[in-house]
Amino acid sequence: MELLRVSAARGASRWQRLAVRPSNGTCRRCIRSQVAARRQFATTRPALEKPYYVTTPIFYVNAAPHVGHMYSMVLADVLKRWQTLTGRTALLCTGTDEHGIKVQRAAALEEVPPKQFCDDNAAKFEHLAEKALIDHDRFIRTTDEDHIAAVEYFWFLLREKGLIYESKHAGWYCVSDECFYPEAMIEKKQDPFTGQVFLASTETGNKVEWIEERNYHFRMTALKDKLLDFYAKNPDWIVPVSRMNEVVDWVQNHLVDLSISRPVDRLSWGIRVPGDHTQTIYVWVDALINYLTMAGFPNWTPGKEQDGGWPADVHVIGKDILRFHCVYWPALLLALDLPLPQRVLSHAHWTMDRRKMSKSLGNVVNPLFAIDRWGVDAMRFYMIYNGGIVEDSDYNNDTLLGGYKKLLQGGLGNLTNRIIRSKKWSVKEAITFVRGRGSLQDDVKGDKIMSNQVALLQSLGPKANEEMAVPNPSAALHRIMEVMTKANFLVSEKKPWELANEPSNPDKVMALNYSLYLAMETLRIVGILLQPFMPSKAAELLDILGVSEDKRTFQHAQVGADFDFGAPFLEEGKSAWETLFPPVLALN
Numbered sequence: 001m002e003l004l005r006v007s008a009a010r011g012a013s014r015w016q017r018l019a020v021r022p023s024n025g026t027c028r029r030c031i032r033s034q035v036a037a038r039r040q041f042a043t044t045r046p047a048l049e050k051p052y053y054v055t056t057p058i059f060y061v062n063a064a065p066h067v068g069h070m071y072s073m074v075l076a077d078v079l080k081r082w083q084t085l086t087g088r089t090a091l092l093c094t095g096t097d098e099h100g101i102k103v104q105r106a107a108a109l110e111e112v113p114p115k116q117f118c119d120d121n122a123a124k125f126e127h128l129a130e131k132a133l134i135d136h137d138r139f140i141r142t143t144d145e146d147h148i149a150a151v152e153y154f155w156f157l158l159r160e161k162g163l164i165y166e167s168k169h170a171g172w173y174c175v176s177d178e179c180f181y182p183e184a185m186i187e188k189k190q191d192p193f194t195g196q197v198f199l200a201s202t203e204t205g206n207k208v209e210w211i212e213e214r215n216y217h218f219r220m221t222a223l224k225d226k227l228l229d230f231y232a233k234n235p236d237w238i239v240p241v242s243r244m245n246e247v248v249d250w251v252q253n254h255l256v257d258l259s260i261s262r263p264v265d266r267l268s269w270g271i272r273v274p275g276d277h278t279q280t281i282y283v284w285v286d287a288l289i290n291y292l293t294m295a296g297f298p299n300w301t302p303g304k305e306q307d308g309g310w311p312a313d314v315h316v317i318g319k320d321i322l323r324f325h326c327v328y329w330p331a332l333l334l335a336l337d338l339p340l341p342q343r344v345l346s347h348a349h350w351t352m353d354r355r356k357m358s359k360s361l362g363n364v365v366n367p368l369f370a371i372d373r374w375g376v377d378a379m380r381f382y383m384i385y386n387g388g389i390v391e392d393s394d395y396n397n398d399t400l401l402g403g404y405k406k407l408l409q410g411g412l413g414n415l416t417n418r419i420i421r422s423k424k425w426s427v428k429e430a431i432t433f434v435r436g437r438g439s440l441q442d443d444v445k446g447d448k449i450m451s452n453q454v455a456l457l458q459s460l461g462p463k464a465n466e467e468m469a470v471p472n473p474s475a476a477l478h479r480i481m482e483v484m485t486k487a488n489f490l491v492s493e494k495k496p497w498e499l500a501n502e503p504s505n506p507d508k509v510m511a512l513n514y515s516l517y518l519a520m521e522t523l524r525i526v527g528i529l530l531q532p533f534m535p536s537k538a539a540e541l542l543d544i545l546g547v548s549e550d551k552r553t554f555q556h557a558q559v560g561a562d563f564d565f566g567a568p569f570l571e572e573g574k575s576a577w578e579t580l581f582p583p584v585l586a587l588n
């Protein structure tokens with residue numbers, strides 16, 4: 001990479017004047033491009049035209065994937081798919097975090113060269129993304145060449161702004177968490193199995209070791225006021241808002257300059273500091289920049305800086321990595337006058353018997369096995385329906401199976417089955433009947449159950465959309481399933497199988513047709529809205545209902561938006577029960 005040197009004294013806000021492009025050498029056109037980029041970012045104009053951009057954390061490759069990782073992935077995927085459903089171009093990035101002491105040690109332990117170790121383990125996460133139906137636009141790896149170039153360039157810009165200095169660093173380092181902890185956050189612990197006493201982080205309980213070394217520091221304290229100002233102006237930047245307090249507290253009371261490199265003799269597996277090959281860039285700085293790499297940083301075309309998605313609309317993260325994303329990351333971005341992500345969704349953890357899943361405790365659930373056992377849609381459904389944002393959720397096969405039986409098999413599957421399968425009526429005729437009358441509201445006015453269902457269906461799309469904007473996918477999913485449950489109630493109350501016995505009674509015919517229509521309309525709208533949550537089962541359901549491919553958008557999830565469905569794209573004689581949610585084995 002060719003680096004043009006400018007005096008840092010020339011001012012911190014001039015990075016955009018540099019005609020520099022990593023790997024590609026000097027590029028004059030970038031001067032204009034970056035000035036334009038800077039100007040655009042200086043405005044408060046919301047990024048309306050850009051693609052929606054959502055990210056997952058990138059996963060450490062030192063251990064195999066578990067359901068906690070799958071949860072981050074599925075949350076991000078549901079957010080992306082929801083945007084696509086509403087017609088917006090959306091991007092999703094997931095991937096692996098491959099550098100750092102933790103991975104270096106894990107590779108050494110297996111006596112495998114680090115790159116090979118990373119290749120093998122990154123493949124496991126990529127496989128999980130496929131099996132979990134994650135619609136990602138890139139599986140990024142921090143060993144990717146364009147990422148390395150982006151990190152080097154980022155470093156260079158920080159240095160040119162005078163925000164990096166070299167000094168001695170002494171402190172408690174936790175390899176497992178890949179960070180230093182202040183003295184006040186260290187405590188003595190005893191290993192319950194070996195009885196061994198060790199020093200650990202009060203936050204994570206992971207072992208720390210005393211380190212003294214020379215390294216580079218990022219002048220994070222210089223950003224303190226800007227950070228606090230940003231939090232004050234954006235109180236709902238972190239979801240849930242309750243986590244904002246701990247972030248503000250950290251910045252107010254614990255902010256210190258960040259050590260951002262390690263001597264090569266301690267950490268060789270990483271990106272070298274540009275211009276100083278005795279030091280390796282700190283893994284968290286390296287990792288966080290992946291979000292920019294995906295968005296094309298720093299090769300942004302003038303006027304199209306946001307085409308790659310930056311600033312991200314949502315970073316999905318677990319609550320354990322809040323500080324990195326809500327303090328270090330905005331500080332680094334503010335340092336370069338880059339726009340900050342619009343929101344951070346920090347979810348709670350999956351536990352096993354109320355203890356956090358961890359490799360060392362051996363209580364992790366393998367998501368690949370779980371997907372094979374329950375099916376990918378049922379797993380995704382369970383994770384979103386039962387997964388926590390504020391509170392941790394205990395992973396439990398009985399709960400999973402209970403939800404499957406009650407909501408999917410007995411709820412959605414049963415509703416589909418009882419309406420579609422009966423030989424006593426034709427749903428197509430019921431839809432045609434309602435279409436012909438053209439007065440749904442008036443016709444159901446006198447019937448509380450039916451008019452309630454119409455009202456619920458009319459507000460379902462907008463309300464689910466509001467929840468997704470929070471973002472709160474679990475609340476959106478609960479709403480969708482409630483409306484489905486109400487339709488089952490409607491069918492039980494109206495008893496179409498009895499109404500169908502009186503074809504010469506106009507009132508009964510009317511009631512029959514409206515009951516069937518509302519059940520079908522519920523299934524159609526619910527089916528459309530479930531696509532982001534259960535992509536393959538929702539598609540199957542819409543096939544069963546005969547909803548054409550081009551009428552499966554959010555705009556079609558409205559009462560009366562489609563009257564052309566009702567003839568299943570289904571093999572004759574095959575029941576919805578068999579196809580949609582078959583019985584599963586309850587082994588425990």
Ligand code: MSP
Binds near residue numbers: 056069287316357
């Ligand atoms: N490599 C860092 C992230 C860098 S992002 C720039 C990392 N990796 S991780 O593999 O340890 O964790 C990845 C994600 O999985 C985190 O969001 C973490 O919160 C999540 N989970 C890990 N265990 C979890 C549970 N038991 N439950 C839910 N999610 C948890 O941190």
